[in-house]
Amino acid sequence: MKTRKHTSSGGVVFDEKEGRLQVILISHLNLKGRLIWCLPKGSVEEGESLQETALREVREETGTNGHILEKIGRIQYWFYSRQEASKIFKTVHFYLLKYLNGNTEDHDGEVEEARWVCIQEALGMLAHSSERSILEKATRTLNAQQHHDSSSSQTSPQ
Numbered sequence: 650m651k652t653r654k655h656t657s658s659g660g661v662v663f664d665e666k667e668g669r670l671q672v673i674l675i676s677h678l679n680l681k682g683r684l685i686w687c688l689p690k691g692s693v694e695e696g697e698s699l700q701e702t703a704l705r706e707v708r709e710e711t712g713t714n715g716h717i718l719e720k721i722g723r724i725q726y727w728f729y730s731r732q733e734a735s736k737i738f739k740t741v742h743f744y745l746l747k748y749l750n751g752n753t754e755d756h757d758g759e760v761e762e763a764r765w766v767c768i769q770e771a772l773g774m775l776a777h778s779s780e781r782s783i784l785e786k787a788t789r790t791l792n793a794q795q796h797h798d799s800s801s802s803q804t805s806p807q
Contacts, residue, residue: 651735658702659690659741661787662715664748669767670791672784673711673753674774676761684761685776688783690741703744711763712755715746721787724779743783745790 662673674686691706693699700717707715721743730737753763766774768788775781 651733653733653735653737655737655739656693656699657690657739657741658693658699658706658744659688660703660707660715660717660744660746661688661721661784662707662711662713662746662748663768663787663791664765666765670788671765671767672771672787673707673713673748673763674766674771675710675756675763677759678761679776686771686774687776688743688780689760689763690743699742700744703742703746707746708751709757710760711751712753713751713763714749716749718745718747719790721745721783721790724783726779743787745787 663670665671673689675689676684676686679685689707689710691702691710693702694705697705703717704715707713723740723742725738725740727736727738729735753765756763768784768791772781772784772788775784
């Protein structure tokens with residue numbers, strides 16, 4: 650059986666909305682026609698960096714623009730492509746993106762819906778455990794940043 654490697658990149662877009670940290674999830678129909686929720690991601694195009702792909706895919710799939718703060722990590726998995734009649738080893742690189750602008754209604758046709766969701770709800774909605782682990786890591790990073798920001802603003806002058 651043929652095998653090949655595939656590289657994708659995506660992002661966890663976050664913002665504080667209604668006093669709580671929220672992220673954007675996207676939904677699409679799986680092969681069985683069921684709606685599943687995922688993080689935005691897609692294929693690296695020729696000449697594109699992983700960061701450029703993450704920004705482009707977030708824009709296309711969520712209708713929003715973000716600013717990359719840092720790389721969160723990567724996931725890897727095997728799947729079978731009927732279209733290519735081969736097994737594919739896929740690596741997806743994920744970045745943490747601070748929301749800048751845009752509207753989730755402006756997503757492309759590959760996506761059924763793009764929606765802002767509070768992080769705890771998002772963890773329960775994600776279809777794949779590997780993406781849940783990415784969101785958990787992003788949450789720890791954001792919580793550490795918030796703690797650092799609040800403790801540095803509470804220091805009293807000498």
